[in-house]
Amino acid sequence: MSIMMYMLRHMKQSPYSPRPVPNNDMSNVVQRSSSSTDKPISPRMEEFKKKLREKTPIGKLDEITGKHPYQEKEPLQPWPDNKNPHTGEIGGPKGPEPTSL
Numbered sequence: 001m002s003i004m005m006y007m008l009r010h011m012k013q014s015p016y017s018p019r020p021v022p023n024n025d026m027s028n029v030v031q032r033s034s035s036s037t038d039k040p041i042s043p044r045m046e047e048f049k050k051k052l053r054e055k056t057p058i059g060k061l062d063e064i065t066g067k068h069p070y071q072e073k074e075p076l077q078p079w080p081d082n083k084n085p086h087t088g089e090i091g092g093p094k095g096p097e098p099t100s101l
Contacts, residue, residue, distance in 0.1 A: 041049075076094035083090050 078094060079085065079092075084092050
């Protein structure tokens with residue numbers, strides 16, 4: 001930051017100095033946001049919500065299919081005791097070694 005900008009920001013009457021937010025304005029914002037929930041929902045908004053519910057397949061989203069579409073169809077069985085009997089590797093990949101392919 002240049003010296004000139006530093007001086008402009010720290011002067012009391014400068015247009016570049018940050019303006020403090022009065023506490024009264026913040027309380028009004030909080031009151032306005034909380035009072036909006038007290039209003040009754042308009043008939044148009046209720047109609048929109050009803051149409052939205054009709055178009056959304058809520059039951060479909062709640063279903064748990066059990067398998068992911070990209071999940072392997074025949075996954076490899078884990079090694080006994082989580083140890084590869086050929087290499088002695090613990091917790092390694094199942095099946096043939098990746099370098100042998």
